[in-house]
Amino acid sequence: MSKTVLIVSPIPSHPQFQGNSARIYRLNRMFQLCGYQVHFLYFGMEGLSETQRRDMENQWDYFHFVQPQGPAAEPSFGEYFDIDDWYDNRVSDYVDKLCETWSFDVCLVNYVWFSKVLDVLPEQTYKVIDTHDVFGDRHIVAKEAGLEPVWFYTTKELEAYALERADLVLAIQDEEKNYFQSITETPVAVMGYCVPFQPLVNLSREKIVIGYIGSGNPFNVESLRVFQDAVMANPALMQQFSFLLGGTVCKAFSPINEIFDVVGLVDDLDEFYRLIDIAINPMVGGTGLKIKSLEALSYGKALLATEDAMVGINGTDSFHNFASVNCMVEALNELTPERTAELHRNSIATFRKYNERFIKEFKTLFSELPCKTLST
Secondary structure, three states: OOOEEEEEEOOOOOOOOOHHHHHHHHHHHHHHHOOOEEEEEEEOOOOOOHHHHHHHHHHOOEEEEEOOOOOOOOOOOOOOOOOOOOOOHHHHHHHHHHHHHOOOOEEEEEOHHHHHHHHHOOOOOEEEEEOOOOOEOHHHHHHHOOOOOOOOOEOHHHHHHHHOOOOEEEEOOHHHHHHHHHHOOOOEEEOOOOOOOOOOOOOOOOOEEEEEEOOOOHHHHHHHHHHHHHHHOOOOHHHHEEEEEEOOHHHHHHHHOOOEEEEEOOOOHHHHHHOOOEEEEOOOOOOOOOHHHHHHHHOOOEEEEEOHHHOOOOOOOHHHOEOOHHHHHHHHHHOOHHHHHHHHHHHHHHHHHHHHHHHHHHHHHHOOOOOOOOOO
């Protein structure tokens, strides 16, 4: 008999235009491919279009929706949020009703700040928090990087309190596993971001097209600004390369854009990756796993990245781990056809090694049933 998982999320699984939705979709899909019946409960923090509803109803075995009442709460403690500030107790009421009909083997909740739902689950349900990121002292990290804190941020103590609600905590990369283990007694495992390998054939172009696609969060905008400044300090690069920008970051970056051709939001990531030859992730700071790095690798693209952009991925090429954006830009001068081909091979090897690790880890954590091929 198949197992049943309840996945609770304040972020939709469709469309996958940003890293957190892509992560949610892939982890849900892995449960599905391992024979689980998937109940997906979406608390509509980001709204719900008819297309989204239809897509999620078609994808998951059961789709549940709780409509928020009003905007997300302001921080209870002024400088930071209480851990449950963004939680709505009506989610607990809804799950309590679901448990009258369904016996869930696993309940996975996305984000530590939505973990209060776990308190309503029966004892026999295995309770999991997929953290996505570190939120303890996130506001301090942002300010140290010269950025205003956005979205959710709390203290390490409140984050630790919430982690105790779970039987298992999922960190998205190894450094964050170490952090969570330092603040909680709850077991912590690393579960990365697994996505199918879907290489695209590079087309012949007059110039080599270097591309970046991402959301408009402040860390992405700042990283692109630093990259642009470094390129403009090396104007000869513009003769060899053109630069393409996609995603919601286009709007946020547009006031200062001087080098990028802009495609904006694309309906299908394939569309963007077909337009580029080499992907970049010039990330400066930030936390979590940089899903855009793995995304580019999954399309079979050669990738240039900073160390910050590859935390938890373990790149096999020196061009995957630049100490600074300036070093990355200077290395563009070294991209001969032979060096590009080598980078391309190493990028594919990096992706395959990463995916193999976490497919195996998922099976170890959750699968007592025969799994289908998780990379599909």
